[in-house]
Amino acid sequence: MTTVGQSVTAAHADDIVFDVDNVTLRFGGVTSLNAVSLQMHRGEILAVIGPNGAGKTSLFNSLTGVYTPQEGSIMLSGRAGDPPISVLGMPTHKVNRLGVARTFQNIRLFPALTALENVKVGVETRQKSGPVAAMLGMPWQRREERESTASAYALLRRVGLERRGNDLASSLAYGEQRRLEIARALGTSPGVILLDEPAAGTNPAEKRELAGLIKSINIDDRIGVLLIEHDMKLVMTVADRIVVLNFGQKIAEGSPEQIQRDPAVVAAYLGTSTEQATEQAAQQPDVQLIEVASDEVEGEAP
Secondary structure (H helix, E strand, O other), X not given: OOXXXXXXXXXXXXXXEEEEEEEEXXXXXXXXXXXXXXXXXXXXXXXXXXXXXXXXXXXXXXXXXXXXXXXXXXXEOOOOOOOOEEOOOOOHHHHHHOOEXXXXXXXXXXXXXXXXXXXXXXXXXXOOOOHHHHHHOOHHHHHHHHHHHHHHHHHHHHOOOHHHOOOEHHHOOHHHHHHHHHHHHHOOOOOEEEEEOOOOOOOHHHHHHHHHHHHHHHHOOOOEEEEEOOOHHHHHHHOOEEEEEEOOEEEEEEOHHHHOOOHHHHHHHHOOOHHHHHHHHHHOOOOOOOOOOOOOOOOEXX
């Protein structure tokens, strides 16, 4: 049976969101990314995995304008129908306006603001009123303020935090802060969202909620998801495709089933030879998936 996520991916196989071609990123004598190429299709969940130091976050930073690679090209079509445009070296705020939102490995909320105010920061990046209109209380600014508050409350409900809107972000549990950061990113109305280790520090119940949220964002909101994650259960549960990096190079790409049996991937994680990894890959059991309740995400289509 074909899942909705797989159907969306197949339907947009020729609609490319990110087209990364031979990207190389160096810091002095250290090569963080070495001729990395990949494509992300519209509507899919693409996971990027690899051991620590493999270059995953460097890839995210290159895609979002934090780093400027010395070689290669990065083309983006952030929202459906947008023409591809080079974002190599583009400032991060301009990349965001093109339809790219992201969360970070280390949570970057505004701890002294409430959960509602944090989400409004994301929502108001799409508004046109400036500080002068706010000081003068212009009618269109007041209207945008009401709209941003309503949108922020809706996003809090979207991530299950509707009762925490007036609480300071610093008072939320760690898993709730992760979901709040996702809500803020969604407030920018992205076509694709980049999640950098969203399950880090969460417990099994929070991981289950997170898996359902990621699949729902992808299926219900039709937002592409580019995911960095070390939790293999989560990756195998939500990802349509997986790209594997090791020492800055892409060593494998394929479906979750293909990746967990790939000798090069097993060798990278275990530090063994390819021959030993081939034997271990044939013997190892399948990764257990996270059970996502049907009321959390519509998971299948004929």
